Amino acid sequence: MLLSVRPRxxxxxxxxxxxxxxxxxxxxxGHGRDAVLTGVDLTVHPGEVVxxxxxxxxxxxxxxxxxxxxxxxxxxxxRFFDVPRxxxxxxxxxxxxxQRHTVAGGVPVTVRELVSSGRLSRLRTxxxxxxxxxxxxxCALEGAGLAGFDRRLVAELSGGQxxxxxxxxxxxxxxxxxxxxxxxxxxxxASQRVLASTLAxxxxxxxxxxxxxxxxxxxxxxxxxxxxxxxxxxxC
Amino acid sequence: MLSYEFMRLALAAAVLxxxxxxxVGVYLVQRRLSLIGDGLGHVALLGVAVGLATRSAPVxxxxxxxxxxxxxxxxxxxxxxxxxxxxxxxxxYGGLAGGVVVVTRAPAGTPITLDGYLFGALTTTTxxxxxxxxxxxxxxxxxxxGLGRSLFTVALDEEHARASGLPVLRLNLxxxxxxxxxxxxxMRVLGLLLISGLMxxxxxxxxxxxxxxxxxxxxxxxxxxTVSVSGTAVSFYADTPSxxxxxxxxxxxxxxxxxxxxxxxxARRDRSAVGVVTGGHPAxxxxxxxxx
Numbered sequence: 001m002l003l004s005v006r007p008r009x010x011x012x013x014x015x016x017x018x019x020x021x022x023x024x025x026x027x028x029x030g031h032g033r034d035a036v037l038t039g040v041d042l043t044v045h046p047g048e049v050v051x052x053x054x055x056x057x058x059x060x061x062x063x064x065x066x067x068x069x070x071x072x073x074x075x076x077x078x079r080f081f082d083v084p085r086x087x088x089x090x091x092x093x094x095x096x097x098x099q100r101h102t103v104a105g106g107v108p109v110t111v112r113e114l115v116s117s118g119r120l121s122r123l124r125t126x127x128x129x130x131x132x133x134x135x136x137x138x139c140a141l142e143g144a145g146l147a148g149f150d151r152r153l154v155a156e157l158s159g160g161q162x163x164x165x166x167x168x169x170x171x172x173x174x175x176x177x178x179x180x181x182x183x184x185x186x187x188x189x190a191s192q193r194v195l196a197s198t199l200a201x202x203x204x205x206x207x208x209x210x211x212x213x214x215x216x217x218x219x220x221x222x223x224x225x226x227x228x229x230x231x232x233x234x235x236c
Numbered sequence: 237m238l239s240y241e242f243m244r245l246a247l248a249a250a251v252l253x254x255x256x257x258x259x260v261g262v263y264l265v266q267r268r269l270s271l272i273g274d275g276l277g278h279v280a281l282l283g284v285a286v287g288l289a290t291r292s293a294p295v296x297x298x299x300x301x302x303x304x305x306x307x308x309x310x311x312x313x314x315x316x317x318x319x320x321x322x323x324x325x326x327x328x329y330g331g332l333a334g335g336v337v338v339v340t341r342a343p344a345g346t347p348i349t350l351d352g353y354l355f356g357a358l359t360t361t362t363x364x365x366x367x368x369x370x371x372x373x374x375x376x377x378x379x380x381x382g383l384g385r386s387l388f389t390v391a392l393d394e395e396h397a398r399a400s401g402l403p404v405l406r407l408n409l410x411x412x413x414x415x416x417x418x419x420x421x422x423m424r425v426l427g428l429l430l431i432s433g434l435m436x437x438x439x440x441x442x443x444x445x446x447x448x449x450x451x452x453x454x455x456x457x458x459x460x461x462t463v464s465v466s467g468t469a470v471s472f473y474a475d476t477p478s479x480x481x482x483x484x485x486x487x488x489x490x491x492x493x494x495x496x497x498x499x500x501x502x503a504r505r506d507r508s509a510v511g512v513v514t515g516g517h518p519a520x521x522x523x524x525x526x527x528x
Contacts, residue, residue: 068399091401098396105392106265107439110448117389121400126382153447173400 019082021046021177021208022067027076029059029066035074036062042227046176049199049209049222054229060212061099063229064179068096080177092121095175097166099182099212103154111157111165112150115140118169137172143201144168145194160187167195171202178202180211184219193218237472245361246478247468252366252373253425253434254464254482258456259380260418261435262442263411266391266449270439272309273432275328276419279305281335281428283420284353288342294353295368299420305331306412314405356427356479358468365424372421379414380453387411388449425464426479433483434460437490444493459489 020043027040037059044050052060065071067078069085078085080094095118103114118140119133141147144164149157154165163183170178178199184192199209200222213219216226237243264270283301287294305327312320339350352360361369380387390397390407398404415435422431438456446452467482474481 070395070399089401091399094399096396096399098393098399103393106268106270107262107443107449107452108446109392113388113449114392117385117392117396118400120385120389120402123385125386129385151447169396 020044020079021048021081022210023077023079023082024067025077027063027066027078028074029062030072030074032072033074036071037066037229038075040076044177044208044210046206046208047203047224049203049211049219049224051216051219051223051226052210052212052229053214053216053226055231056214058229058231060229061181064096064181064210064212068094068179092173093176095170095173095178097163097170097178097180097183099185100163100166103162103166109154110150111141111146111152111154111168112137114154114165115146115150115168115172118172121173136174137168140168140171143171143198145191160191163187164191164194167198171198175202175207177208178210180209182212182214184213184215184217189218195219196222237469242359242361243468243472245363245366246358246472247465248366249358249361249369249425250464250468250478250482251461252369253422254461255457256373256376256380256460257418257422257431257434258438258442258460259453260376260411260415261437261439262449262453262456263380263387263391264415265436265439265443266388267394270436271432273415273419273435274429275309275324276302276305276416277423277428277431278328278335279331280416280419280423281350281353282331282338283335284423284428285335285337285339285342285350288350289338291343295365295420295424298353298423299417301331302416302419303413306416307409310405310408310412314408352427353423354427354429355477356423356425356430358425358471358478361424369421372417376414376418376421379410383407383410384453426482427477430479430483433486434464437483437486438463441486441490441493444490444497459486463489 022042022044024040024042027042028035028038029040030036040063052063054060062071066073080088081090103109115137116129116133119129119136123129123133141150144167146161146164146168149161149165154162157165163186167180167183170180183195187195196218199211199219203209203222203224211219211223216223238247261270261273264272280298280302283298284294286301287297290297308327309324312323335350386402386407389400389402390404394404418435419428419431422434426434438459439452441459442452442455446455463485464482467485468478470476470485471478471481
């Protein structure tokens with residue numbers, strides 16, 4: 001399968017090089033007032049591929065979702081590229097692959113339409129899709145091993161292919177920090193190798209990757225650091 | 237038919253509604269909120285009744301009531317509280333009941349009765365109405381087409397849209413307000429009880445035949461215009477109520493497309509079955525079997 005390191009746009013006008021892509025200090029995440037995860041300290045630097053591991057229920061997904069503000073943050077400080085999350089506006093620099101096996105609504109959606117929606121964070125409200133955006137979507141499809149699938153309906157893909165389409169959606173935004181929640185669950189070995197190469201290519205270009213995984217598999221070769229969350233009940 | 241001024245106005249209103257309602261409906265169907273238009277129709281009735289009772293413009297009071305109702309729906313949804321379902325029921329039936337009660341306070345000799353709003357009174361459309369309808373349709377289409385990509389992204393995966401920094405709450409409120417405007421625009425043509433039909437059924441038809449979201453939007457709008465214009469024409473010649481006739485046309489369109497799709501799929505399955513039995517390979521470029 002053709003693997004390519006996606007061409008990245010010239011570095012955006014970032015005045016100072018960032019020390020860290022993601023910083024969490026004393027983070028507590030959960031639902032409502034119930035904390036699932038407390039006292040989280042995590043720093044991820046550009047070019048790193050960090051694996052988050054731990055038993056079921058340890059709060060791996062909660063960590064990723066909490067960082068993105070998709071579940072409640074009870075305490076702590078979360079920074080993207082050294083900017084506190086409340087003041088962070090450059091969301092196009094952050095990509096997210098949710099833990100989900102299907103993407104289907106009531107209306108037929110093509111793979112290209114799904115992947116293109118990941119490009120939206122780079123556009124202004126009324127801005128139209130340009131040539132560069134279409135190219136980015138093509139590269140993302142290729143990076144996820146879905147070249148040639150763009151006109152297929154998402155609902156007609158297999159579970160593993162749908163997961164790859166979700167990866168392509170995140171890649172389409174050219175993220176500098178990519179958070180993946182169990183991207184290898186239900187995905188065959190060949191696709192896991194594609195994923196590993198894609199993440200390695202991304203890290204080579206200076207992007208930071210945080211990947212929640214149960215089993216490392218082919219990802220073991222590209223992961224530069226592993227963070228293990230303790231089982232529920234063993235935390236103090 | 238076209239020699240009558242009231243029919244020309246009625247057909248123009250039918251085109252506006254037929255074009256507008258399905259473009260909103262496609263997003264509602266994508267978000268699995270098909271019945272929200274029906275609920276807002278109930279709330280609109282309270283607005284109409286207040287308008288009739290206070291001798292002010294019922295379209296305006298209905299618009300205010302529906303927009304308020306739509307905003308409440310979205311806020312409740314965003315808070316994800318467990319009582320949302322019941323809260324919506326209270327609001328919808330409260331609106332309907334309030335409308336039925338308040339309308340009895342309307343002064344005698346009101347030109348359009350409650351029936352006209354419940355089941356549609358297309359042929360009472362005036363030139364002034366048409367101007368208001370056209371402005372409302374322009375607003376709705378401006379949002380559903382102009383902001384299509386953003387609305388699509390939110391409808392497809394609300395959580396991912398939030399993680400991408402899109403103003404999800406604002407976009408949802410906007411869609412809710414546009415739904416409310418569509419309900420108000422459609423009530424004279426279809427009636428408050430049938431509005432949802434023209435929003436959702438063309439989107440349902442598109443679901444059967446379209447091969448992308450974009451084509452779903454176009455197909456739904458085309459079907460919407462076709463059924464509303466033909467429904468209006470049929471109601472003129474057959475002397476049937478316009479709203480019911482239009483929605484029945486949409487149901488018929490759905491049935492025809494559904495049967496056609498099943499027939500096509502069966503034919504395709506038979507072809508590939510023959511290929512297996514004879515040991516032959518399906519022709520190069522033959523459509524892949526549909527999974528799931």
